[in-house]
Amino acid sequence: MRSVVHPRGPASVTANLTPMIDMTFLLIVFFVLVSQITDRQRVRMDLPRPRDPATMRQRDEQRTVINVVPAEDGAVAAIRVGGDDFPADPDGFASLRQELERQYRENPAVRMNLRADRRIRYRSIEPVMRSVTEAAQAAGVLPRVNLVVERKD
Amino acid sequence: MAARTAGSSRTIRRGPGGTLGVNMTPMIDVVFLLLIYFMVATDFVVTEEIYRLDLPQRLGSGAPDDPFELERDPVRIGVHTTGPEPEDYALDLTGPWPQPTTFEELLAFLQRNLIRDEGSGLFPRDHPILVAPDPDTGWEHAVEAFSTAVRAGYVNVQFVPTS
Numbered sequence: 001m002r003s004v005v006h007p008r009g010p011a012s013v014t015a016n017l018t019p020m021i022d023m024t025f026l027l028i029v030f031f032v033l034v035s036q037i038t039d040r041q042r043v044r045m046d047l048p049r050p051r052d053p054a055t056m057r058q059r060d061e062q063r064t065v066i067n068v069v070p071a072e073d074g075a076v077a078a079i080r081v082g083g084d085d086f087p088a089d090p091d092g093f094a095s096l097r098q099e100l101e102r103q104y105r106e107n108p109a110v111r112m113n114l115r116a117d118r119r120i121r122y123r124s125i126e127p128v129m130r131s132v133t134e135a136a137q138a139a140g141v142l143p144r145v146n147l148v149v150e151r152k153d
Numbered sequence: 154m155a156a157r158t159a160g161s162s163r164t165i166r167r168g169p170g171g172t173l174g175v176n177m178t179p180m181i182d183v184v185f186l187l188l189i190y191f192m193v194a195t196d197f198v199v200t201e202e203i204y205r206l207d208l209p210q211r212l213g214s215g216a217p218d219d220p221f222e223l224e225r226d227p228v229r230i231g232v233h234t235t236g237p238e239p240e241d242y243a244l245d246l247t248g249p250w251p252q253p254t255t256f257e258e259l260l261a262f263l264q265r266n267l268i269r270d271e272g273s274g275l276f277p278r279d280h281p282i283l284v285a286p287d288p289d290t291g292w293e294h295a296v297e298a299f300s301t302a303v304r305a306g307y308v309n310v311q312f313v314p315t316s
Binding site for chain 2: 017020021024025028034047049051055113115117118121122123126129145146148
């Protein structure tokens with residue numbers, strides 16, 4: 001609608017949507033990648049929930065997550081380190097020991113985060129801790145382990 | 154400004170400069186829906202915390218790594234799972250101590266016997282505490298026993314191998 005003051009009509013204000021769409025796609029890619037990285041490190045399981053635990057938050061340090069994946073009746077389906085699965089048998093523990101020794105040699109200060117389901121029997125956890133100890137001894141470093149638990153809030 | 158092409162009933166909209174425009178609104182709607190989905194589906198809540206466990210050179214021996222340090226009789230806590238529920242467990246202490254029936258009683262025993270500044274107590278903070286689960290003990294009960302010793306203020310708490 002033209003007027004004397006604005007002979008070409010009212011100004012049309014348009015917003016450039018291109019940067020907003022770029023940012024939105026970046027956010028989507030971020031969330032997709034984060035969810036994939038989290039799933040590789042944190043296998044879903046029921047961790048122990050001790051009462052009033054004197055735990056500490058994870059510090060920003062080099063760590064390797066050892067997931068003891070549960071099967072039925074407190075048995076172990078596999079032991080997952082990074083993207084690799086090791087069976088819970090003597091050959092699997094030997095391979096696990098080799099892998100952990102390799103990681104200790106690469107980074108002597110690395111800590112092993114042990115995540116195990118609360119239903120797993122101790123007889124299945126103890127060989128994993130033994131593998132960590134033997135791998136550290138073979139690499140000539142101290143075996144440092146973090147027991148991961150869920151905090152009841 | 155609308156223009157009509159010959160032989161077509163469609164109306165092609167052209168901008169002031171004669172450029173073609175694409176309606177971005179549906180794409181933006183879909184993009185925001187995807188973003189909201191991923192924000193809701195991604196779990197950022199951190200509820201996991203850790204106990205630091207420095208395994209000794211000799212797993213579960215309770216013996217000091219320094220060969221010149223005198224060995225002290227460790228406090229050995231036996232943990233047994235007796236049923237499927239979290240409350241189904243039994244504890245036993247090796248030695249002339251009153252036997253705790255719950256983790257709270259174990260905590261009270263350990264705290265009572267911790268040597269503090271006043272001089273009372275039996276065990277120093279670095280006294281070896283061995284957690285000895287049965288092979289069939291659930292990991293939850295084993296960790297609870299470990300947690301109880303750490304809560305009581307002891308810093309030298311280890312797991313004992315089953316063999």
